[in-house]
Amino acid sequence: xxxxxxxxxxxxxxxxxxxxxxxxxxxxxxxxxxxxxxxxxxxxxxxxxxxxxxxxxxxxxxxxxxxxxxxxxxxxxxxxxxxxxxxxxxxxxxxxxxxxxxxxxxxxxxxxxxxxxxxxxxxxxxxxxxxxxxxxxxxxxxxxxxxxxxxxxxxxxxxxxxxxxxxxxxxxxxxxxxxxxxxxxxxxxxxxxxxxxxxx
Amino acid sequence: xxxxxxxxxxxxxxxxxxxxxxxxxxxxxxxxxxxxxxxxxxxxxxxxxxxxxxxxxxxxxxxxxxxxxxxxxxxxxxxxxxxxxxxxxxxxxxxxxxxxxxxxxxxxxxxxxxxxxxxxxxxxxxxxxxxxxxxxxxxxxxxxxxxxxxxxxxxxxxxxxxxxxxxxxxxxxxxxxxxxxxxxxxxxxxxxxxxxxxxx
Numbered sequence: 334x335x336x337x338x339x340x341x342x343x344x345x346x347x348x349x350x351x352x353x354x355x356x357x358x359x360x361x362x363x364x365x366x367x368x369x370x371x372x373x374x375x376x377x378x379x380x381x382x383x384x385x386x387x388x389x390x391x392x393x394x395x396x397x398x399x400x401x402x403x404x405x406x407x408x409x410x411x412x413x414x415x416x417x418x419x420x421x422x423x424x425x426x427x428x429x430x431x432x433x434x435x436x437x438x439x440x441x442x443x444x445x446x447x448x449x450x451x452x453x454x455x456x457x458x459x460x461x462x463x464x465x466x467x468x469x470x471x472x473x474x475x476x477x478x479x480x481x482x483x484x485x486x487x488x489x490x491x492x493x494x495x496x497x498x499x500x501x502x503x504x505x506x507x508x509x510x511x512x513x514x515x516x517x518x519x520x521x522x523x524x525x526x527x528x529x530x531x532x533x
Numbered sequence: 534x535x536x537x538x539x540x541x542x543x544x545x546x547x548x549x550x551x552x553x554x555x556x557x558x559x560x561x562x563x564x565x566x567x568x569x570x571x572x573x574x575x576x577x578x579x580x581x582x583x584x585x586x587x588x589x590x591x592x593x594x595x596x597x598x599x600x601x602x603x604x605x606x607x608x609x610x611x612x613x614x615x616x617x618x619x620x621x622x623x624x625x626x627x628x629x630x631x632x633x634x635x636x637x638x639x640x641x642x643x644x645x646x647x648x649x650x651x652x653x654x655x656x657x658x659x660x661x662x663x664x665x666x667x668x669x670x671x672x673x674x675x676x677x678x679x680x681x682x683x684x685x686x687x688x689x690x691x692x693x694x695x696x697x698x699x700x701x702x703x704x705x706x707x708x709x710x711x712x713x714x715x716x717x718x719x720x721x722x723x724x725x726x727x728x729x730x731x732x733x
Contacts, residue, residue: 339600341588345581351574352563363552365624368585368598374551379582381545385568386575388541398568400539424565 342368394465396458397441398423406430406438413437415472417465419491421445421479429477437475440465445483446490454490462491466498473501480507542568594665596658597641598623606630606638613637615672617665619691621645621679629677637675640665645683646690654690662691666698673701680707 342364349360367375391397392404395417399405406412416437420426426439442457465471474495478484492502507525509518518526542564549560567575591597592604595617599605606612616637620626626639642657665671674695678684692702707725709718718726 339589339598339604341581341585341600342598345585348578348581351578353566354559354562359554361624361627362554364585365622366553367582368589370586372586375582375586378548378551379579381541381548382567382575382579382582385541385545385564386570386572389539389568398539398542400541404539422565424561427561 391441391443391458394461395438395440396443396461397426397439411436414470416475417462417471417473418475418477419462419488420477421484421487425477425479437473442478442487445478445481445487447483457487459491459494463494466495466500471500473503476502476504480505591641591643591658594661595638595640596643596661597626597639611636614670616675617662617671617673618675618677619662619688620677621684621687625677625679637673642678642687645678645681645687647683657687659691659694663694666695666700671700673703676702676704680705 345364345367346357346360349355349363350357352360355363367378370378388400389398390400392399392407393402394407395404397404397406401408413436417440418426418429418435418437419440419442420429421442421444423441426441429435429439440458440462442459442462444452444457446452446454446457466474474491476488476491478488488504495502506529507522508529509515509522509526515523545564545567546557546560549555549563550557552560555563567578570578588600589598590600592599592607593602594607595604597604597606601608613636617640618626618629618635618637619640619642620629621642621644623641626641629635629639640658640662642659642662644652644657646652646654646657666674674691676688676692678688688704695702706729707722708729709715709722709726715723
């Protein structure tokens, strides 16, 4: 393994191998690509990693990632503060934001309740959400956790926790994905789609 | 696009998008992963990029990548210095080294002759190869450039250049890949396989 004795290269390959979905062949290809970059670009890349770590923190309101005290959504004057969409991760918030249909605010839990992975309610940003709900402003909480066992359990846990506060709690609709095929939909999804049918 | 206003994160996503085979969704996933790494690991990653650039240079004999003056192959006392395998890139050398079958040395051209991409013989490490051939030691040069138009042209160019030196010049065998299927082999490969048939 000739090049594997080239320590700095090998170290760079290992760094790429750590990333999700990057196998050893891809890691090698990426490492060589970075090595062939102009030095200026490599420095930018290296700097971007450090800066992301140093400058990004959690929004003090919704716990989403931000480079200021409040994230752009929470500091926007045009967003509807009476609706909070609860998501597992910042990327989920980004996905909903991508639809362009949602005008309320978000709350990022940074995980789901998952005893197997050692994640209890205390590890999630639930305290911050409770603080927001104690504000009279909020009228609806949309549970937008993933439709997995853990996501469901978290949504159930939170809705029980929030019931006494008298806030309306909703859940994203389940059903056949748009453009999907009934034939290929799984039983559970199909059953949920039937259950949640609406009048035309 | 909530998170896209988070400048340091967006910058990191862009850096990943530059890498080959990484689309915008994957770049996003990788950037979030790096952001969730412990700070120690992020620093290591950042450092590995810079170090690879600073410490890696070309072996003064074979032009392969190395962190010392001579690469591990060229400085090994057990390698057969009479055979030189000419490859396009360090990764090609690595692939051949991976077979464990080759005991000679390498020479990395760092590209192929490709007038369309502005690559002429002067941009390749041909000077260094000529210097090695003028050594009496070398008895065979194996042309292991890729079986593409440019790879072929480069192999032809080099073999004409080296003919006067009286060295034996060989080319890797063409044929059906092991485990391949005749039915799916393309015409050119099949024709070459017929042409290069050997007695059983």
